[in-house]
Amino acid sequence: MASTLNINTSRINADLMESCQWGSTPDGGMNRLTLNDDDRRVREWFISQVKKYGCTVRVDAVGNIFATRPGTNNDLPPIGLGSHLDTQPAGGKYDGIVGVHSALEVLKSLHDNKVQTYAPIAVINWTNEEGARFPPAMLGSGVWAGKFSPEYAYERTDLKGVKLGDELERIGFKGNVPASREANPLSAHYEVHIEQGPVLEAENKPIGVVTGVQAISWFNVELRGREQHCGTTPMDRRADTLLTAAQMIVAINGIALSIPGSLASVAVINSTPQSINTLASVVQFNIDARAKDDETLARLEAALEKKCHEISKEAGVEIRTWDRFWNAKRTVFNERMVGFVRETATENGFGNRDIQSGAGHDSVYTASRVPTSMIFIRCKGGISHNPAEYSSSEDIAAGAQVLLGATLKYDAY
Amino acid sequence: MASTLNINTSRINADLMESCQWGSTPDGGMNRLTLNDDDRRVREWFISQVKKYGCTVRVDAVGNIFATRPGTNNDLPPIGLGSHLDTQPAGGKYDGIVGVHSALEVLKSLHDNKVQTYAPIAVINWTNEEGARFPPAMLGSGVWAGKFSPEYAYERTDLKGVKLGDELERIGFKGNVPASREANPLSAHYEVHIEQGPVLEAENKPIGVVTGVQAISWFNVELRGREQHCGTTPMDRRADTLLTAAQMIVAINGIALSIPGSLASVAVINSTPQSINTLASVVQFNIDARAKDDETLARLEAALEKKCHEISKEAGVEIRTWDRFWNAKRTVFNERMVGFVRETATENGFGNRDIQSGAGHDSVYTASRVPTSMIFIRCKGGISHNPAEYSSSEDIAAGAQVLLGATLKYDAY
Numbered sequence: 089m090a091s092t093l094n095i096n097t098s099r100i101n102a103d104l105m106e107s108c109q110w111g112s113t114p115d116g117g118m119n120r121l122t123l124n125d126d127d128r129r130v131r132e133w134f135i136s137q138v139k140k141y142g143c144t145v146r147v148d149a150v151g152n153i154f155a156t157r158p159g160t161n162n163d164l165p166p167i168g169l170g171s172h173l174d175t176q177p178a179g180g181k182y183d184g185i186v187g188v189h190s191a192l193e194v195l196k197s198l199h200d201n202k203v204q205t206y207a208p209i210a211v212i213n214w215t216n217e218e219g220a221r222f223p224p225a226m227l228g229s230g231v232w233a234g235k236f237s238p239e240y241a242y243e244r245t246d247l248k249g250v251k252l253g254d255e256l257e258r259i260g261f262k263g264n265v266p267a268s269r270e271a272n273p274l275s276a277h278y279e280v281h282i283e284q285g286p287v288l289e290a291e292n293k294p295i296g297v298v299t300g301v302q303a304i305s306w307f308n309v310e311l312r313g314r315e316q317h318c319g320t321t322p323m324d325r326r327a328d329t330l331l332t333a334a335q336m337i338v339a340i341n342g343i344a345l346s347i348p349g350s351l352a353s354v355a356v357i358n359s360t361p362q363s364i365n366t367l368a369s370v371v372q373f374n375i376d377a378r379a380k381d382d383e384t385l386a387r388l389e390a391a392l393e394k395k396c397h398e399i400s401k402e403a404g405v406e407i408r409t410w411d412r413f414w415n416a417k418r419t420v421f422n423e424r425m426v427g428f429v430r431e432t433a434t435e436n437g438f439g440n441r442d443i444q445s446g447a448g449h450d451s452v453y454t455a456s457r458v459p460t461s462m463i464f465i466r467c468k469g470g471i472s473h474n475p476a477e478y479s480s481s482e483d484i485a486a487g488a489q490v491l492l493g494a495t496l497k498y499d500a501y
Numbered sequence: 502m503a504s505t506l507n508i509n510t511s512r513i514n515a516d517l518m519e520s521c522q523w524g525s526t527p528d529g530g531m532n533r534l535t536l537n538d539d540d541r542r543v544r545e546w547f548i549s550q551v552k553k554y555g556c557t558v559r560v561d562a563v564g565n566i567f568a569t570r571p572g573t574n575n576d577l578p579p580i581g582l583g584s585h586l587d588t589q590p591a592g593g594k595y596d597g598i599v600g601v602h603s604a605l606e607v608l609k610s611l612h613d614n615k616v617q618t619y620a621p622i623a624v625i626n627w628t629n630e631e632g633a634r635f636p637p638a639m640l641g642s643g644v645w646a647g648k649f650s651p652e653y654a655y656e657r658t659d660l661k662g663v664k665l666g667d668e669l670e671r672i673g674f675k676g677n678v679p680a681s682r683e684a685n686p687l688s689a690h691y692e693v694h695i696e697q698g699p700v701l702e703a704e705n706k707p708i709g710v711v712t713g714v715q716a717i718s719w720f721n722v723e724l725r726g727r728e729q730h731c732g733t734t735p736m737d738r739r740a741d742t743l744l745t746a747a748q749m750i751v752a753i754n755g756i757a758l759s760i761p762g763s764l765a766s767v768a769v770i771n772s773t774p775q776s777i778n779t780l781a782s783v784v785q786f787n788i789d790a791r792a793k794d795d796e797t798l799a800r801l802e803a804a805l806e807k808k809c810h811e812i813s814k815e816a817g818v819e820i821r822t823w824d825r826f827w828n829a830k831r832t833v834f835n836e837r838m839v840g841f842v843r844e845t846a847t848e849n850g851f852g853n854r855d856i857q858s859g860a861g862h863d864s865v866y867t868a869s870r871v872p873t874s875m876i877f878i879r880c881k882g883g884i885s886h887n888p889a890e891y892s893s894s895e896d897i898a899a900g901a902q903v904l905l906g907a908t909l910k911y912d913a914y
């Protein structure tokens with residue numbers, strides 16, 4: 089069956105452009121931060137779409153949306169096909185969005201071809217995957233998987249101090265179904281996503297067979313030095329908080345460069361008080377630390393902590409907070425599910441290779457509970473979290489086609 | 502006369518505490534940013550005080566307040582005694598405020614003792630000396646001296662985008678007298694200020710005879726790199742804007758350390774977009790650069806610019822803005838006025854020494870137009886721009902006493 093059923097290339101790409109009307113920016117990118125008004129509009133659009141294709145819709149207590157198409161055996165938990173519709177503040181039209189649209193296109197293809205699956209199929213939009221507005225990332229799927237409590241999610245605040253729980257209520261997406269795998273069970277989870285890296289493009293292959301995801305930790309760091317007059321305080325009598333933060337940022341980069349298979353980045357910084365002639369008293373920044381496996385990440389984290397404490401001591405600037413507030417262990421996807429993806433890609437004649445993901449995905453959390461795997465599609469220049477993010481219509485169609493085939497294989501199995 | 506007339510120690514210190522009720526913070530410091538409601542209240546208090554002591558009050562178009570006590574020859578421009586009542590966001594009760602109170606106390610002493618001066622005396626509160634809310638610093642005195650136009654001052658914006666001109670109108674302090682030395686002439690300017698440095702304390706002397714002020718420049722720098730995914734972008738394929746800024750901040754500090762008599766500080770930084778997993782696209786920061794003389798400052802500035810451009814090139818991150826938006830040349834105060842201060846301090850038995858100021862003051866701009874000098878008083882630990890800023894009641898009284906004596910000497914001359 090997989091070999092005869094085809095997704096509709098023009099429909100999936102037209103749908104994608106339609107849903108990107110909410111939150112698009114003049115530079116061709118997207119700014120659809122979780123639970124803002126554009127996120128509400130695209131959620132409403134998503135629900136109107138799936139309803140046309142015979143789905144029942146459940147919204148859980150953290151706003152995850154499950155659109156379920158019945159199978160012949162509805163006692164079985166559905167096979168989940170999910171990703172996310174939220175974006176970075178200066179993001180693109182592909183990260184996450186393509187995954188939801190791939191699932192939607194599978195739904196439409198099954199419907200058009202009157203295919204009855206054995207298990208039900210659930211098309212899922214997970215809440216707050218990006219973690220850009222409400223850190224950490226993958227929060228909705230994390231609550232579903234029992235990694236975070238709903239209360240923890242509700243208390244996450246954005247830069248303006250607004251809480252996720254209040255925003256859920258404001259936009260009408262605090263559903264009445266409990267947010268948990270018990271209340272909304274799945275039998276498996278597949279996710280299409282853009283690679284967000286340069287490997288597939290370099291090897292001229294449209295499809296990546298994702299075998300796992302690297303380990304990730306996020307830190308919140310707060311330094312406390314001394315506010316002093318920039319014009320009267322000798323250079324050697326300072327406890328200069330921002331200078332200390334700068335030394336740490338340079339050191340963090342150097343350490344990641346020195347540990348193969350690791351990455352460390354500082355992208356957020358805030359300094360108080362914002363006065364040109366007063367040395368900063370308090371500086372806050374975040375570290376995004378990743379590694380190919382948990383051991384390497386542990387080594388990276390230890391080196392970062394040691395070095396930053398040395399710098400702090402030397403500078404006479406206190407590390408008031410050193411908080412690893414998020415860690416997602418390295419994920420290895422289900423072998424059988426990975427095999428279905430690989431077989432389907434090859435059967436369809438799509439060049440493919442096995443690949444480990446550098447980015448975190450909702451599939452990391454579903455994988456902790458149910459058989460999971462992912463399908464990557466090639467993206468231009470490996471660019472992501474940037475308005476210039478791009479995947480071609482053909483590659484998008486290829487991803488959806490593989491998702492369709494792999495889903496039917498899993499269903500048959 | 503100078504030897505017999507004494508200022509009132511308890512009154513000046515009580516007045517100081519009274520006026521610091523507006524804008525005081527729980528940590529013992531002050532947050533009375535220019536033209537906020539507390540600044541309005543203390544301005545109203547100041548006006549009610551000077552009116553009780555027989556002054557006429559003129560508010561100019563940028564909110565500078567001139568309270569003039571007539572002399573016997575009112576065709577002469579008044580002798581100005583001024584400083585500022587605005588503070589840093591996390592500042593102390595002494596920087597600037599002590600100067601206005603010293604002038605006020607001179608006024609009260611002259612009045613109580615029925616002293617008729619030859620020239621009129623003007624007690625002045627200059628607007629926005631700190632430059633904390635509306636950079637650059639010393640803006641009100643700079644407009645008076647013709648260094649900035651009133652329109653330039655009106656267009657200065659704070660971090661929230663509020664304009665100085667609008668705030669002047671809001672609090673009712675956009676006066677109808679033109680802001681210029683022509684409309685409000687002075688014959689001289691004296692200013693008492695806390696040292697804001699550690700020299701007088703170290704030498705156990707209450708009074709500094711200020712001979713001049715070091716040269717100052719402020720820069721606005723904006724960098725543009727690439728927003729990229731922190732988890733998928735290899736460490737060696739980044740144009741990391743915040744890392745580049747951090748490298749510059751470390752280099753700026755190193756350069757100032759290597760040039761004797763120079764200082765360079767970065768206290769303000771802002772990074773966009775604030776997302777933990779997206780490398781910053783744009784980072785803005787300010788440099789406060791100073792040196793003992795203009796030649797050294799020029800050398801410092803050239804070295805900073807060269808090094809930052811090298812770092813930018815190496816990183817592939819563009820320097821979109823490199824704007825020296827403020828420069829105040831090194832100031833040498835009037836020799837006769839400096840002499841009057843030195844003589845008065847010595848006659849009163851106050852230990853004193855000549856000193857050059859590290860901080861800028863309104864006297865920098867008055868000095869460009871009329872004979873000017875300053876009196877420093879000792880402050881604890883050289884700490885300033887910090888809630889812990891402190892000068893003793895005795896030292897405050899000493900400063901006011903020297904101001905009174907030096908004023909009468911200038912008036913007699």
Ligand SMILES: NC(=O)NCCC(=O)O
Nearest residue numbers: 217218225447448732778
């Ligand atoms: N796919 C993606 O960009 N997810 C955001 C979570 C992460 O930072 O990796």
Ligand SMILES: NC(=O)NCCC(=O)O
Nearest residue numbers: 319365630631638860861
């Ligand atoms: N006195 C004082 O702190 N003035 C502010 C201007 C400067 O930065 O030096």
